[in-house]
Amino acid sequence: MEFRIPLFQIIISFFLVLFMAIKSVRKSKARNLTQKLIPGPRKLPLIGNLHQLAGPGLLHRTLRDLATKHGPIMHLQLGQVSTVVVSSAEMAKEIMKTHDIVFANRPFLVVSMITTYECTDIAFSPYGNYWRHLRKICTEELLSAARVNSFQSIREEEVLNLIETIKSNEGLAVNLSEKVFSMSYGITARAAFGKKCKNQDAFVSVISEESKVNSGFFVSEFFPSLKFLDVVSGLKHRVEKIHGEADRILGNIVNDHKESIAKGRKYSKGHTGRSG
Template identity: 50%
Template sequence: METCVYCLQIIRIRVKNIQGYGRNTTTTPLLQDLGSYLFGNLHQLAGSALPHNRLRDLTRIYGPVMGIQLGQVPALVISSPEAAKEVMKIQDVQFANRPLVLATKMVAYNGNDILVGVYGDQWRQLRKICTLELLSAKRVQSFKAVREEEVLNFVGFLHSKAETPVNLTHLLFALSNTVIARTSIGKKCKSQDALLRIMDDLIEASAGFSLADMFPSFKFLKYITGDKSRFEIWHRELDQILLKKL
């Protein structure tokens, strides 16, 4: 929180400098316009521990299709089944691209994968390979025994720990990772604990709002917040694990 406040103060100082060095002025329409450009609707989300609940409340006022400004980044909030169908099914190609945020740039090889890749020829080729070679009905059926064995082991472990608390989230991640590893490379991942730790860290870091993503014109934010160094460390660790697997 202290880092966020510090960074916002730097942004405020920079905005004041845009008005002109040495002016003895108070808030002006220009500064208000710049403030709206920089901060957008962030003040309407401030103070909420669950931003999605706050967005839900705002859509009840402004409608099921609501445009907002997250810092310098425009966003569209969809909150009705009809609007969701329009975006995700009818007009899905128009909304296929995902924002290339700092996490995907640094960890997902600049977004060059099927999960967060930009919609285009490369992405369609990746999807084709996955659909025909990895996720075809015949290929999925061929790994049925692996899935059943791992699920049986999972249920057996839960049964043995019936009287003690367990981290179910961690166990489900481990189950998924084991099944994927065995079906893709034929063996379990020896660095599973390290991989799960990195994935937990990445999910936690990517779940909230990032100042570097909301204010892309301020290149220094990714250094001040420490996001760049953290993502670089996780990227190197993931690379080492993947190289050992391959």
């Protein structure tokens, strides 16, 4: 998936936080006197290194070029957010394995706060007893060998559908990334709902839109103290709308399951009565 940071959003962010200039510069000077930061490219006041990530190039290539110049571990100041970028397998192992608990938590961003009910899911909840309890549920109820094997027919059917789709478009360009994502969502939805349902396609569409929002660039994420940016930019309203639609669809799916269960019990009782 290509990811670019629009230059015009960087410019807008610069003017939105202009009034913080004096305060930011003073804090930056005080911090530089008291601590030694990891080496990194020179930064501008207010926006830090954001301007170096903007432009026509892909983000991962830009970071690669910066790492080639400044080393496998470098410091970037992204607005108000101090960021460390690691570009070597050895450093990544130290962070992801040796010191994984230290780096386990994720920032509380507006998108994750809204879509996961204030970061209460396994992906965004803080490390602790609650997160360990969620992991235990996932390990025992969702990711056990027996449970994974029970979904084998679903995986095989969805993969076959993907192959047939590609085959039917022989000689034409196919967006493979889009098709693979669609297949993954289809497998997940069928595994979660137990069967194909009338709301499945709508739910997959909403989740896809939610993923796009999660992976997007938003000025407010780099200036967390300026919470009004989420409202001014329309981000909060957009995320709330997507989340509301997802809740509505899930509510319909749950109600359909309840009706199916009730009909099954009613039929079972009636059938037993006649047999008696």
